[in-house]
Amino acid sequence: MKATGITRKVDDLGRVVLPIELRRNLGIGIGDTLEIFAEKETIVLRRYNAVDDLLTMAVRLKDRASVEDCGEIKQVLMDKLAEIEQIIMSKVDKH
Template sequence: MKATGITRKVDDLGRVVLPIELRRNLGIEVADTLEIFTEGDDIILRRYNAVDGLLTMASRMKNRVAVEDCGEIKPILLDKLAEIEKIIKAEAVKH
């Protein structure tokens, strides 16, 4: 983790303002969505990437179908989920 030397106080509504220099350097724009993580006592903010979320969801669904007894529809479901993953990855490359 890289120290910035910047400090900010939490206001009475629990908000923290990210300094403009930091937002400019990281390319954070108005209305961008940030994910919030914790690690021990640390709070980590990361720009939300919807593609990563969709890929994770598709992968979890594929893994679930692989272990479930879905009968004769199982190969069809696995093929469709693989197809969805390919579409999501192709869209991510475009952007």
Template sequence: MLKSTGIVRKVDELGRVVIPIELRRTLGIGEKDALEIYVDGERIILKKYEPACIFSGNAEELIYFKGKMISKEVVKELIDLYNSMTNE
């Protein structure tokens, strides 16, 4: 469900839109924070980017591997899978 803030901003010549400080404070968005951009029909949705494991979606204990985030939990599962395959 969408909730209108009543705030309207124009897009500048470089395609930028300023998010008001009140909204950034409320949503915990700081300077240099990354935002994910989603499209839903004709809507553009911005969401604060929270890195997560590409397999489990877990955002805790992440390891950066070949450009992807993987949780330590998944790494352990992959090791177990590999070990079970090589011990046959």
């Protein structure tokens, strides 16, 4: 991690203001959604990417469907989930 030397106080509602210089440098705009991660004593903010979440869900669904007894629709379900995964991957590759 790169130190910025910038400090901010947490207000009574738990908010912290991200300095405009930092937001400009990182391309964070008004209304952007950020994900919050915590590890030990470190807090990490990352711009939220819904496509990543969709890809994760598609992979999990496909993995789950592969071990479940879905009867006659299992192959159709697996094919459709693979198709969804490919569509999402094509969008990820373009970014």
